[in-house]
Amino acid sequence: MRCLNSAKFRFYGVAVFLVLSTIWLPHTIRAEEMELSGGQFVNFERPSGFEVKVSRDPDDEFRPTLKFSHVATSGIKDFGFKVSIHTSEREKLRDESFAIELMSDLCGRLEAGAVEGTVPIRKIKETDVWYCYATDAKLQNESALPPGSYRHITVAFSRHEGYGFTAIAYSQSINDSLFRDFLDTMSTLRARESTPNRH
Numbered sequence: 001m002r003c004l005n006s007a008k009f010r011f012y013g014v015a016v017f018l019v020l021s022t023i024w025l026p027h028t029i030r031a032e033e034m035e036l037s038g039g040q041f042v043n044f045e046r047p048s049g050f051e052v053k054v055s056r057d058p059d060d061e062f063r064p065t066l067k068f069s070h071v072a073t074s075g076i077k078d079f080g081f082k083v084s085i086h087t088s089e090r091e092k093l094r095d096e097s098f099a100i101e102l103m104s105d106l107c108g109r110l111e112a113g114a115v116e117g118t119v120p121i122r123k124i125k126e127t128d129v130w131y132c133y134a135t136d137a138k139l140q141n142e143s144a145l146p147p148g149s150y151r152h153i154t155v156a157f158s159r160h161e162g163y164g165f166t167a168i169a170y171s172q173s174i175n176d177s178l179f180r181d182f183l184d185t186m187s188t189l190r191a192r193e194s195t196p197n198r199h
Contacts, residue, residue, distance in 0.1 A: 036064040039194035042085060047181040060084065068185070070178055076147050079178040081169035085191055090162035099157055103130045106155045110134035127187045131156035133174050156186050163191040
């Protein structure tokens with residue numbers, strides 16, 4: 001009986017460890033690099049569960065963007081965001097006032113129909129990431145939304161060494177791990193230009 005109890009104790013101990021590991025261990029993050037176009041590369045850290053691809057959509061005037069998407073266990077996409085890169089005003093991008101002015105304009109466009117009314121700009125501490133979000137007043141009290149509908153829209157901007165990145169995200173929550181993954185990804189964005197080989 002003592003041996004059985006000891007074995008049972010070890011079994012439960014392992015089970016508890018696995019459960020706690022699932023709860024407390026951070027998401028798996030993979031560093032990746034993708035080419036947008038013409039030798040322009042973007043580096044980022046992609047959390048587990050997100051798919052990413054280079055996309056050219058009419059809404060973006062067919063400019064290349066990084067499109068991230070997360071699909072729930074039900075098979076329905078529950079979070080998505082796309083990132084655009086800016087290089088035309090690299091000197092201005094180094095000035096924080098440029099980021100504030102840009103975000104003031106982008107966040108102001110979210111205010112119509114938003115529960116929040118005025119949409120405040122937020123900055124993640126110790127990073128160059130700014131963001132704001134708005135809740136759709138028509139959807140805030142809906143318990144179940146049809147596929148493709150989202151309660152929140154978020155605009156974000158980050159910068160690094162003269163490169164700027166803007167993003168727009170659609171989500172059901174602004175307090176869950178997916179939203180935190182999105183902001184974390186924004187803080188990891190980097191860009192580089194390839195140098196053509198000369199013979």
